[in-house]
Amino acid sequence: MKKIYFLSILFFLSVTFTKAQTTLTTAVDFNVTDTHGNPHNLFSILNSGKYVCIDFFFTTCVPCQEASPHFKSAFTNFGCNTQDVYFISIDNGDNNALVDGYETDFLGGNSGFPAISGTEGGGNAVVTSYGIGAFPTFILIAPNKAIVEQDMWPISSPADFDTFFASHSLAHKTCLSGITEETLTNSISVFPNPAIDNVIIETSNNEKVNTLKVYDVLGKLLINKKADGSERMELKVSQLDKGIYYMEITTQTGMVIKKFNKQ
DSSP states (O other): OOOEEOSOHHHHHHHHHHTOSOOOSBOOOOEEEOTTSOEEEHHHHHHTTOEEEEEEEOTTOHHHHHHHHHHHHHHHHBTTTSSSEEEEEEESSOOHHHHHHHHHHHHSSOOSSOEEOSSSSSHHHHHHHTTOOEESEEEEEOTTSBEEESOOOOOSSHHHHHHHHHTTTOOOBOOGGGOOOHHHHTTEEEESSSBSSEEEEEEOTTOOEEEEEEEETTOOEEEEEEOOSOSEEEEEOTTSOSEEEEEEEEESSOEEEEEEEEO
16 A cells, blocks of 8 residues: 655655655754653664664554554564664654554554654654655664665565665564563562652562663663562662663563663
8 A cells, every 4th residue: 555645746756756755864853752751862862872763654544554563563573672773653743642542553552662642742843854744654763863764665564674674784683671481470560660769579489589670761771789589679769760661680580571660
């Protein structure tokens, strides 16, 4: 199915022949807020050494609805934003509630990657600054801020992203939040979530915590603590900024990753 176009016929013809839905070759910085209230700055992500893959979409766009599950699969295949590629979706024209509803209807719930609404999260301004006139548009930005893929299309399966990414030496990697066993997951609780000052880690089935590590969404290690081998402990998190974090908990039988929100 062809993309949906909103601009003039002249622009449509220009897009067709250039095969680029953004004519930019260098990224424009932006500050946006996802539907969960977490801020994201493009250049901060790029400066951390990551590529950034952006999905420009809107909620009633049928081609977007068909391609978004493949974008979500690519997000998982390339490390869930904890490895070399950071995935983010930028909506045009919708509010937070509509974007959340879109994820529920077409992505099976929370996508895992940041979703930015057009009207409340700042997405409209990003769409304008990048000159996006066709939806969906998928672009890839290198850490040096060069837009190395101006329009990854067609996308009919997650493997299509693999093809585009391979030319930039990007390969599948394990998600930081995916290295867990269900039995261990059910043995450890982290609360309160959201947290303000402290997080309680509580185990069952005689599990004892050996080490705790906390990472931000870019995969940067922020806390590395050796635990006392108890079944319940408290971790101070008041020094962390508001946002989403991943806690890596190691016990005598394995390791689990728990996500928590710092308010």
